Amino acid sequence: MRLVVIGGDAAGMSAASQARKRLGEDDLAITVFERGHFTSYSACGIPYWIGGAVPDRDKLVARTPEEHRKAGIDVRLRHEVVGIDLDRREVVAHDLTGGGETREPFDHLVYGAGAVPVTPEWARVRDAGVFGVQTLDDGQAIHDWLDREPRPRRAVVIGGGYIGVEMAEAMVLRGLDVTLLEKSPQPMAKTVDPDMGALVQKSMRALGVEVLTDAHVDGLETADGRVRAVVTPGGTLPADVVVLGMGVRPNTALAREAGLPVGPTGGVRTDLRMRVEGVEGVWAAGDCVETQHLLTGRPAHVPLGTHANKQGRVAGINIGGGYATFPGVIGTAVTKVCDLEVARTGLTSKEAHAAGFSFVTASVDSTSRAGYYPGAEMMTIKLIAERRTGVLLGAQIVGRAEAAKRIDALAVAAWNRMTVEEMTALDLSYAPPFAPVWDPVLIAARKATEAVHASL
């Protein structure tokens, strides 16, 4: 059997590795086409490399092409797949280093083409200091740009989601003057509720980032092949480097051309085993697929490395003759802005409303450790619970050290459709160095329970 994988990052290589684990080279030949220079890297780590916390690019690579090859996976870097022929069951790939075209037959195909940054027409300028942050090649390009003489001094980051805030911080750490433009009234508007986003905004400003909200961009000014400014209705912002953090969309051009089904979110549709719906022997995984939101029951596109790894693993196990499923997501995410930790799971108020839920919210302030224990830090937890049933629909945490990872307990509670009243009895860990005697999660559950009762 022959397995061909399109895309050599998290999803594709997890699929390849899991399939290889189950089937030896005599039973399965595996060929991976990767457009860039790297395999199995942490795109999520790019801001930390740019910012200097991670000293070396290669540390972001979990497994090199050579390591994969040693495991019996034929990795072809700088090869871009330009066509999928489902009738002949082969893919057509271009060697980007100038070596012509390859046609590779497959019995199984994994489509792991990832996502592409949303790039407005005005931002489509090449080699001018305008960057998306999607691949390690993107990261390398930014790194190189920042090292060029004359050194960029002013950065404009467009979009205040994860990538935007992380890259803004990275640029500050590199010594640049940074302006963040966010079209909403506060950063992380898709991630957390406005009251929580306001805390992020405060933290970013304390870090020295100029945050412009309700901001729009008309275009860029370039000169001598370099970006010079970002043009907004409110004025022109000088910029030596521009980072796009306006979101991503599934990279499905090839998939659509081949007739693979694409869902309402724009991602390739798969079943629970990551098999492309209705197409025998074709699998998809990672940022290019649509998945299911387990709390709304509706399709969702959530491009995160953690899902890509899980989905790729599931595809690979199934290709290898095993059985595994990826049931869906509940919207958990976490990030860090300076020393402010931000986490969420489930639905924000806006998302819950859009899904048709009637709900109550409750916010509490508490501490990471017993109040009397050294190092106790404040945190705010907000819960969203369905009216009447009290089912936990969402949770958000903003705090300092030891705050954000508490989201996992809330994620498991939401995954299991617990009510906030049931949650008040949860046997969570307590000792003074780790929590007040009522963990903030329990305090929040208590307050949300009261809100549910009041809503009856």
Add this chain to the structure above:
Amino acid sequence: MRLVVIGGDAAGMSAASQARKRLGEDDLAITVFERGHFTSYSACGIPYWIGGAVPDRDKLVARTPEEHRKAGIDVRLRHEVVGIDLDRREVVAHDLTGGGETREPFDHLVYGAGAVPVTPEWARVRDAGVFGVQTLDDGQAIHDWLDREPRPRRAVVIGGGYIGVEMAEAMVLRGLDVTLLEKSPQPMAKTVDPDMGALVQKSMRALGVEVLTDAHVDGLETADGRVRAVVTPGGTLPADVVVLGMGVRPNTALAREAGLPVGPTGGVRTDLRMRVEGVEGVWAAGDCVETQHLLTGRPAHVPLGTHANKQGRVAGINIGGGYATFPGVIGTAVTKVCDLEVARTGLTSKEAHAAGFSFVTASVDSTSRAGYYPGAEMMTIKLIAERRTGVLLGAQIVGRAEAAKRIDALAVAAWNRMTVEEMTALDLSYAPPFAPVWDPVLIAARKATEAVHASL
């Protein structure tokens, strides 16, 4: 109506406060009898006060008697209840300051007498430097003893459970030479499996504690009203202060005398609303009660502040005319030995075996953050899953910073009877500063799933 509460710490005062919140002074008179000098204190914080991390005893007091009195709760300190008359529905209390006897009638009674340290016959010496660590008065006595001249220099801690290891560390921080005696082959033998306990032992030795395992105590040597040594079969250990960490038992002497039902674990039996079984208007909560272990379905005695607070709150809500239940526990606990974090939930291997489960275990080593992110620390996670069904029965974590609180996600999973295979799909938070792309919890679930498959 009249509510009388026996015991003014977590359980009793939570009950009193919740009842007061729902019923004003015209509807409910509340009298609390407390034998000691303090109310609503964190007994769990005592080792940190002794060790110096918490500078001031009063920081351990969440609410003082005066604060409770202001809220309309008649707190009588230094009053020991010596009898409960269920027929006349009154309690008899002695004023320990010498003021005679009070008889106090009640409509509702909350029994919150706590627990008492297991104290062998040879350890029953008064004012000689031998201490349990159960009440803040105990803590004060230890603190005073360590400040006496000539200053104690050598401490022996008997018992390597939470209290033992925490007090051993506290004594080291106070500059004493510390020996810990543990009857099992490693410390924390009731808390974690031997392989995890071995890691604790290593950490304690690194801290400078002499850990003697498989150790027994024959008695004490005293001279001039002070302890001088601990006598063991292996020799005599000089000691200027001895701390007992041999466990606690429910303080039920009064309850038994009054005919309140006591279960097989020695704790007072209650229903889910914390009403003493079969006795109208009498409630019990905290370290003196028996609860239900939700994974074994069997009675359990788990004396922890977090349960005491929850149970007291539930009793108070019900007394106040509301509705709340305490469904039981799953055995979650956490502690810290120097910079080693130790956490558990569910059952240990020994407990799972005793309950009749056939099970598999899986241990993984991973890191708290992405391996390339600064500050990533190693941790070990061990899972115990039922054979065939794969239901999560227990989890243990030993690691450095940011390790232990991950137990909460596992506790919520166990609470909801998830299988380890279901857990591999959990949507836990990921970003490089918070986890590797596969959170250690997920890696452990994957490995445990393989072990379950292998057990089929």
